[in-house]
Amino acid sequence: MSMFCFQCQEAAKGTGCTVKGVCGKNDDVANLQDTLMYVLKGISWFNEKLRAKGLNPGKVDKFVFDGLFSTITNANFDKTSFEKRINEALALRNELHEKCKENNIELPENLPGFVTWSAFSVEEFEEKAKEVGVLSTENEDVRSLRELVIYGVKGLAAYAEHAWNLGHKKDEIYKFMQRALVATTEDLDVDELVDLVLETGKFGVDVMALLDEANTSSYGNPEATQVNIGVRNNPAILISGHDMKDMEELLKQTEGTGVDVYTHSEMLPAHYYPAFKKYDHLVGNYGGSWWKQKSEFESFNGPILFTTNCIVPPLKNAGYKDKIYTTGASGLNGATHIPERKNGRMKDFSDIIEHAKECDPPQEIETGTITGGFAHAQVFALADKIVDAVKTGAIKKFFVMAGCDGRMKSREYYTEFAEKLPTDTVILTAGCAKYRYNKLPLGDIGGIPRVIDAGQCNDSYSLAVIALKLKKVFELNDINELPIAYNIAWYEQKAVIVLLALLSLGVKNIHLGPTLPAFLSPNVANVLVEQFGIAGINEPEGDIKMFMEESAA
Structure with missing residues (x-):
């Protein structure tokens, strides 16, 4: 067994992936994700103590939910990205430790391993995963409930990040996420863990309400809309994932360039928002669900932007392999990653736009419309x-x-x-x-x-x-x-x-x-x-x- 992961529905043999993820995740990436989770618990442990004194740095919340989001199924397959995240996580955890000491926050004499462990090489990071992965919890029922909480918190992280990108924040959600991570390291009994599971669900309602407010206040309430599923004869970019802020900025930067934009998979609902309907070059939705991308990306011809998870690693001979761009928490070996926003500026999508101009228009795979937009x-x-x-x-x-x-x-x-x-x-x-x-x-x-x-x-x-x-x-x-x-x-x-x-x-x-x-x-x-x-x-x-x-x- 070179890895163990059972967080998604396609877990091998219905029990868990032990050599390579069915999702396409290699064992080294899976192990680095386990190690990152371990260090995120240490960050959360220190930050809880700082938060109690009103001293928690604001950057910690985003770092934690962004790290969690990167470990979601089909989000990030880039080994280098996780090596960088772990190094940054260790540095941040140590910074928080020093801040606790500087402010005379009482700490136990014997600190838990996840707040003290350090390493300097990717080999050490991978080796540590063997000790701290899912199976390190020996009791099957406790392991099950702990992981149910952790997977719920990963879902919270995804929605919290989308809302954050639109300027909508809620400290109670970040506080709970970090408290829940720490709780999965504690000796809680089954009843206490069941209560924590339900509390995770309560914050699930809260974070989805926060994101709903973020989306609707930014782009209007979704409207019943017929979405085109045909194509036009212009070069184009296909945008996938879930992040509406990325969608907005891509549409602004492609306006007047002669490059069309099509949605794929979970980005389809962008068409339902009134604010996006003013963009004539938002043509329609191309294809269907995320898992069909290996065929649909070939026929699309243009570059593809992944804003979040739902990535299927392409085959070695895939014709679109050099056309993949990632951003945010997503990542893929060999793909071009578009950096985060800085100093309040938009992300820079100029590279993918210029790439699109060199490509043929999409090949039509269907015609007609589909209807959606029936939010509350x-x-x-x-x-x-x-x-x-x-x-x-x-x-x-x-x-x-x-x-x-x-x-x-x-x-x-x-x-x-x-x-x-x-x-x-x-x-x-x-x-x-x-x-x-x-x-x-x-x-x-x-x-x-x-x-x-x-x-x-x-x-x-x-x-x-x-x-x-x-x-x-x-x-x-x-x-x-x-x-x-x-x-x-x-x-x-x-x-x-x-x-x-x-x-x-x-x-x-x-x-x-x-x-x-x-x-x-x-x-x-x-x-x-x-x-x-x-x-x-x-x-x-x-x-x-x-x-x-x-x-x-």
Whole structure:
């Protein structure tokens, strides 16, 4: 075993990747990520003590959530990037240690290893991972709950960074993230860890609300929008990932250059924001889900900008290999990395723009439009129509099918499920799971689309807000009394925080697929089943029958 990672749905054999990640992550990168996590816990340990005295440096919060974000599945495959991050983390941790001593903050005589360990070479960093990785927690149930918290915190980090980039910050969220990291090093019992899991979910709601405010105050409330999926005859840049600030700055810098911009995968919802509709060169969405990029990037012809995770490392002979650019927490060996903003200035996208001018226009792979933009404000505008449809029986049930997509053949389940749903049901979705059914001709119910797409995975917050609004409208005591079923697909850690957020809101009987997480021990899985009704999936027809019978009951 040269590594161990089981944080995503595609963990090898349903248990964990031990030689190379199914995602494409090499063992050296996996080990460096484990070591970075170890040092981030040390930074958080010192910063907690400084924060209690009002002395915590502001730079620490961003460093921690940026480091966490870089370890999310499919975000960063660049070994050099992690070597640099660990060196910076060790320096920052030592700086915080000195600050504690300078301010006479009492520290225990015997400091824990994660606040004292130091090394100077990448070989030492990799070797340390063997001692401090996931399997260093021997008790299976404690390990499971600790990792559930850590993966939830990684999801928090992703959303916190997007909000931060738009100038929206919340100290309570950063404080919790660091406290939770430290708590995973402590001797907590199972009940205390379960409480920490639910608290992580509570902060998941908070961070998604923060990001929703950041996005809507910056770019307006998403509107119902038909998005073009064809192409024009101009050179172009394909932008993927989730960061709307990067999207804004790329559009500003490409305006008037003759270079078009297309969204890919999770960046599709950019088209729904009013502020981006003024850019005529934001042409449409190219292709589908993240895992199809190996074929879709070849036919796109132009350069690709990754703003966050969802990277699939290209094959050695891939024609687009030298056209990949990364920025933010993302990284890939051989890709050109666009540095962070400095002194309040925009990122400099001039290199990728000049590169695009040298490329052929995209090859058309489909035509037509897809519809989205149904975040909570847009759905509230349709509230009377929706309520009437429920009261008259035109809509029998809503199915929340948010979450992630992935490569596995088993994910065809979600396409079949959508196709076979009764025509008096509506799908509520967010995240790239929608690509399994958002191009199907499912029609509408009295003008209400049968696929209501709220946006990115972080926009799952809108689905929660919609559910709470309906609970109020129908004067119900419990959110679980609504005619809503939850059949969610997961892949990585942002889906984990969405799940924990829903649990913290009291949502029960969530079905999760295509498989339950490998990091859930049998005992922890039983706790989730008993307390929250978490269940897996079976086959579409039987599951639909089960859901509809629950509705009738």
